[in-house]
Amino acid sequence: MSQSAAKAAPASDPTHAPPVVTSRDLVKVYGRADSAVHALDGVTVDFARGAFTAIMGPSGSGKSTLMHCLAGLDTVTSGTVHLGRTEITRLRDKQLTLLRRDRIGFIFQSFNLLPMLTAEQNILLPGRIAKRRHDPARFKRIVEVVGLGDRLGHLPSALSGGQQQRVAVARALLGDPEVVYADEPTGNLDSRSGAEVLGFLRDSARDLGQTVIMVTHDPVAAAYADRVVFLRDGRLVDEVHQPTAETVLDRLVKLES
Amino acid sequence: MLRTTLAGLRMHKGRLVTTALAIALGVMFVSGTLVFSDTLRESFSSQVMGSAERMDAVVLPAQGSEDPVSGDVLDEVRELPEIDRAAGVTMGDAPLLDKDGRAVGSVPTAGVSVGEPTRFSADEGELPDRPGEAALATSTAEATGYEVGDSATVLGPDEQKHEFTVTGLIDFGTEPSLAYRGAVAFTSPVAAEMTGAEGYSEIDALAAEGVSAQQAADAVSAVAGDGTEVLTGQELGDRLAEQAGAQADALATGLLLFALVSVVVAAIVISNTFAILVAQRQREMALLRCVGAVRRQVFTAVVTEALVVGLLASALGVLAGVGLGYAGFAVGAEAFDADAGSADVVVKAQTVLIGLAVGTVTTLIAAVLPARRATLVPPLAALRTSATATALDTRVGILRMATGTVLLLASAGVVALARQTDDPETGLYLVVGAGFVAFAGVIVLSPLLVRAAVAAVSPLMRALGVSTALAADNARRNPRRAATAMIALTVGATLITGYSVVNASMMATTTDMLDRQFPMDYQVRAQFAEEGPGVPPEVARDLRESPEVAEVVAQRSATAETGDGFVRYTTFRGVPPEEAAGGGTDAGDLADVGPGRVAVVSDVAGERGVGDTLALTTGEGERDYEIAALVEGAQSSWSVLMDPEDFSSAFPEVRGDEMLMVSGAESAGDEELRDAVYAAVEDRPTLQVDSMAQMRRQYEDVLNTAFLAVVAMLGLAVVIAVFGIANTLALSVLERTRESAMLRAMGLKRAQLRVMLMWEAVLMCLVGALVGIGLGVFFGWAASAAVLDDLLFRVPTAQIAAFLAAAVAAGLLASVLPSRRAARTSITAAMASE
Ligand SMILES: Nc1ncnc2c1ncn2[C@@H]1O[C@H](COP(=O)(O)OP(=O)(O)O)[C@@H](O)[C@H]1O
């Protein structure tokens, strides 16, 4: 851990809460023998409860792979991942499916919504899959926060890109998951819509105590987070607490050189 | 990226495989039919040629002449120096008795002579060469169970019994006149004696040493005289081969009709596949346009792909067709009196060309519309972001709705018109025309139908769970695609249901007609012999005396020619006319038929009504009768029903009964009644006794066999349609890879994903089948009502339920591969792909 970042962190910093997601010596190798790619090369990292963490790094550094392994979307070559007390690296496909269903929320870069379902139906979909009753008060509050009130009955094709992503955020938050993973959630948005979506993610971490882990390569997006971790060549190389766009850019430039 | 490309290629191969299969199956049916009929024709012709070419000259009665060739001609032919040997063929009735001592068949077996020379040879054993010997046609031996060495009884001209030893079996093949009735062959003198026939039906001659067939025929021609026709053996063979070929042609035409249905369905499937492929490759096409490809190049690219796929698949189809045709011949040759071993499989160049052309042209035509659509993709489409969800195709289309409705109404109008038409044939054509119009309407309306059907089941499917709910939503997202896939199935469903309704209604109507007639258990008839004496009156008398018999109705008929055609007079003796004739009347009462009063069909009555006097031409000149009842023409086998006494005086020459209807006494068991009836006809072996129960069973068997055959033929169209549905589903799965990955990431289990796709397929199949069943029931009714006036409309619910179950099973099958692929795809790989 970076000394300067630790010093700068105030006592109320959520990144000091106990970790929800932890990985130890995570290794992911694609291909085999001569053509093997070490996408992750021994990543040990903790993600604190209620914190909004950004994973950054140059293209091909293993950000997406790390997220997939943390979220139980992909198997690891070695090492462990825990979600709470569950060691998810030991789970079989079926159990992983149930774990994702019940304890994790997702926001993807694109193709987030089912085109034939209305915004509301999309938001309620994970609950339907899990046969979970949703809390109407929470639904109302989240919909209000993301500002979708009057657009709930619309099909995704009638929504702007920013609105679609807000629907995706609302969907991820509704089930009160232990952690929400977002993979480049603003990658396809204009900067204003992107700012809105990032604002909601930050607010949900602050106000709802929602743990959020976001992959991004945009320093501005990363600046919304409480903490940024940096990857290079599949290794954790640096981190910043309470980042600003400048500090993040600064580190990135150093990394690339 | 490479991974994606490779995955795409593998997918690409997969999606072409199903399309190719659809084409190949259609082509297989077409070329299989051609190979089968060509082989059959070849086998027929090699058979008849083989027998005809043995002769050098043949004398036949002139075409159209009823008179045989006279015996004098044979004598003169034998005298000719150009002729080595000649023999006449005697042909007449020679009723063969079966092992129970009853005459075989409703027509007496033919007695035919095999002299020296003869065109025929024994397939098994030897030809008869002395009195007391006979050979049987193979078909006759099969029907009776006689074998070489057995002793068989044949009736002579006065019905006296003659015993013969069976020396051999002759395969007469498709020889006209012998194929149907069966035959017994004797030496020439015995044949003349047994049949009592004068003259010859044919004279066969062999040329003398060094004389050509043509010279021999010319010489014979000079002496044969008027009323005859002389052919060389070769010419006779050609003529017989042509006649036999006509049979094969008719069969081929029928089969090709079914093949056409398969090809049309394949075309629908192919068209849908290309439409989907083009839609999915929009960006690819747009990119092509961006880098400078002109519209025509895009069009050509799609059409070329269709050409390659069409050609390859057709080649495969032709190969499979050759196999199918050969297998069909090997299995079916027997049924057509062809010799399975006699011919090699015949594959004409023309068959291969037709097969290739049908498949390729169909594919090209099916691809033209999608290819045109591809050219309409604007270059800008390439730049469109893929992040925003694509809009759903949910336009209702007022024009579509209006066109479809107009077409359906027009079809209903034509059916109504057909109901008004008296002529069954015109009515049937109108109904078929209306069927095509209705189908066009359904095609136009199909996207709306799909949407409406899915909307109807949506609440239920939503209640069932998330997988079914998603399936219902998916089925609605691209109604036009789903509709085309469905229409392919609708074609088969309509035809199968329609035929099953016709079949069931016909069966019910006939059964009802039989039920309304006199409730007979047995029927006794004379073997059909022209102007025969009928059933002697003593048989009815004997039967009435038998305690096992309750009642005997003796039917007598006579035909008289009037100014405008033939009038058939009938009378029933034994029970009152209303009991014997059964059925209803248009006016009056059958019970009022009595001396001087007759029942007539409306055609004969003309303008006259009940109570009016009608002059009728009888065997004894014109006589006046009062009309007691009027009957609808189509439902009765007679035109005038008379009192027995009136009949006797009007037609005194008619002494025998045409038919006896026998009903058993309550107290008599089945066996006892049977024995009693046979005892009454024991001395008259040519009388045909039929049990009604058996006749009904045979009738139902025939209809059921025909039904199964038709369903099997149409089954291929259904199979092709199911390929289409599987293909549509597979392509949607491909398109929705990322969506499926997202669902899986959110915790949808593999099994749930599979269930979702399964229901999508089942839904498509069910809608297609139900629309087809609706159309089939309606047009089945319309068609049979056009043919039969007082039709008993029946919907064969069991058959339709079975078909629906098959449709559901087909849907499940169609979803197997696509859903396996969807469930197997790794989430992260799908996310990474574009
Ligand atoms: N399925 C895969 N098969 C082979 N190599 C892969 C696969 N996925 C990712 N990689 C490789 O692993 C490395 C990390 O990829 P990724 O996690 O996508 O990086 P990032 O998201 O940071 O751009 C890259 O070198 C990439 O080429």
Ligand SMILES: [Mg+2]
């Ligand atoms: Mg990435």
